Amino acid sequence: MSTLTLAVRDSSTMLRRNLLHMRRYPSLTLMLIGIPIILLLLFVYVFGGTLGAGLGPSGDRADYANYVTPGILLITVASAAQGTAISVAMDMTEGIIARFRTMAIFRPSVLTAHVLGSAIQTMLSLAAVTGVALLVGFRPTANPVEWLAVFGVLAMITFAVTWLSVALGLVSESVETASNLPMPLVLLPFLGSGFVPTDSMPTPVRWFADYQPFTPVMETLRGLLFGTGIGTNAILAVAWCAVLSVVCFLWAKALYNRSRAA
Amino acid sequence: MARPLRPAISATGLRKSYGDKVVLDGIDLEIAEGTIFALLGPNGAGKTTIVRILSTLIDADGGDARVGGHDLNGEADAVRALIGVTGQFSAVDNLLTGRENLRLMADLCHLDRAAGRRRIDDLLVQFDLVEVAGKPVSTYSGGMRRRLDLAMTLVGEPRVIFLDEPTTGLDPRSRRAMWEIIRELVAGGVTILLTTQYLEEADQLADRVAFLDHGRLIAEGTPRELKRLIPGGHVVLQFADQAELDAAARTLVSSTRDDAALTLQVPSDGGVGSLRALLDQLDRASISVAGLAVHTPDLDDVFLTLTGQPDHERAMAR
Numbered sequence: 001m002s003t004l005t006l007a008v009r010d011s012s013t014m015l016r017r018n019l020l021h022m023r024r025y026p027s028l029t030l031m032l033i034g035i036p037i038i039l040l041l042l043f044v045y046v047f048g049g050t051l052g053a054g055l056g057p058s059g060d061r062a063d064y065a066n067y068v069t070p071g072i073l074l075i076t077v078a079s080a081a082q083g084t085a086i087s088v089a090m091d092m093t094e095g096i097i098a099r100f101r102t103m104a105i106f107r108p109s110v111l112t113a114h115v116l117g118s119a120i121q122t123m124l125s126l127a128a129v130t131g132v133a134l135l136v137g138f139r140p141t142a143n144p145v146e147w148l149a150v151f152g153v154l155a156m157i158t159f160a161v162t163w164l165s166v167a168l169g170l171v172s173e174s175v176e177t178a179s180n181l182p183m184p185l186v187l188l189p190f191l192g193s194g195f196v197p198t199d200s201m202p203t204p205v206r207w208f209a210d211y212q213p214f215t216p217v218m219e220t221l222r223g224l225l226f227g228t229g230i231g232t233n234a235i236l237a238v239a240w241c242a243v244l245s246v247v248c249f250l251w252a253k254a255l256y257n258r259s260r261a262a
Numbered sequence: 263m264a265r266p267l268r269p270a271i272s273a274t275g276l277r278k279s280y281g282d283k284v285v286l287d288g289i290d291l292e293i294a295e296g297t298i299f300a301l302l303g304p305n306g307a308g309k310t311t312i313v314r315i316l317s318t319l320i321d322a323d324g325g326d327a328r329v330g331g332h333d334l335n336g337e338a339d340a341v342r343a344l345i346g347v348t349g350q351f352s353a354v355d356n357l358l359t360g361r362e363n364l365r366l367m368a369d370l371c372h373l374d375r376a377a378g379r380r381r382i383d384d385l386l387v388q389f390d391l392v393e394v395a396g397k398p399v400s401t402y403s404g405g406m407r408r409r410l411d412l413a414m415t416l417v418g419e420p421r422v423i424f425l426d427e428p429t430t431g432l433d434p435r436s437r438r439a440m441w442e443i444i445r446e447l448v449a450g451g452v453t454i455l456l457t458t459q460y461l462e463e464a465d466q467l468a469d470r471v472a473f474l475d476h477g478r479l480i481a482e483g484t485p486r487e488l489k490r491l492i493p494g495g496h497v498v499l500q501f502a503d504q505a506e507l508d509a510a511a512r513t514l515v516s517s518t519r520d521d522a523a524l525t526l527q528v529p530s531d532g533g534v535g536s537l538r539a540l541l542d543q544l545d546r547a548s549i550s551v552a553g554l555a556v557h558t559p560d561l562d563d564v565f566l567t568l569t570g571q572p573d574h575e576r577a578m579a580r
Binding site: 009010013016017020021024025094095096098099100101102103104105 | 317318319339340342343345346347349351352353354355356357358362366369370371372398414415418
């Protein structure tokens, strides 16, 4: 069997294992979808009136629902990342991982399965959150091609963040650490253009907000959904996602192989 | 069997340390195909480290090892294709059912669908897991879990099997069932490296036994050979007071006395005839015996004799 066939076959076997875990224990998935939905409702119905007025002279709650949804979508990605780190860390405590290491299989398949499984889970969460957003007044003007591009951007950032969270799950000594490490990711949309435009922030915060990876992703999503200017954001978003994915993939792989010396 | 006699596992000079702590201090092993080899030793002697190295889980710091003729360093994947490992900690997926666990193994061993299903059904029957096959492993008892663990190891029909303390924590009945399974495996021609803390287990199962102590092999041989290393059995006589002990010690010249415990240790084969003779001799001298214990040599004696003193005393002597 060629390396590629072996890689695909073993990864899909492992993916089936991860999907079974998710199906059998849906509580983690539900919690991960619940957090962004609660934030969405909170920001639209509690803060939405006031924050909407801040968007411009004619801004209201409906405008804010449109503004905040891309931010909430990234919260969804970040919150799923926490779930990934937890399940990777939990998995590594299981004896079965040692068994996999003594088998003649495609070694990284345990990791690729976690990434694919979590990516599928995240895309489902994103669909659910988008559905709720549409119910509470999110009214994008995108055409089908732009929707496809939205899907592409979300898939890219999901992939990048998932590899990051797999690495965080591996580097954690315990499941508790794994659940805390990805926490800052959930804050990133707040410290960016997710909830309010960055030009309303004091200079040091604004500087961070403008140059962190989530902002160009959110701005690209807004541009695709509502036809606002995208500019260099699309290229920045792709570059961030690509760099994050590659670096975190290599990091995760090194962490997974490390224990052979231990 | 007409197979050439080549070792299934061979190792020379295996070394491993963690920081300053030397775990393995030059281990040489040669295990013939189709035999059971038991590694005996107390906790921390390095048994699990040997298994982890030979099963490609960790690298040795020094030394060479081959499994099934393949070098551990250069041909780890070839080794992995031959071996099966059942570790001390259960290597089952708790969130899946028993059948799903076996199916996972069948797929990872790249069995085709029909062959995989046949193999799984056979193993479920062989390991008495048919009734619980559809239940999540998290609901299994310790014995069921251990049986599933071994069944998973066997899905790929490994030629060399590592069993790291396969019966630790099992009740006596499950332990005997596990022994039976292990015997059947060897009858089928596989080679087994077994680690255990139970000398009786090694005595029951192993063709050859090696004692591991502080990272070194201190003795190796068949159980019979090892038992020959130490003096034979003895009878321990207990006396009520010092006077009786003195009298008995004068009568039985070849004995060793323990004044503190008021006991006398007399060499004996433990047979009924020699016991009767011994008691008659004491009777004639009008010495009354308060108690009597017969001791036949077992691997425990061998181990204690070889290591000189019990473990805790040695630790204090350092």
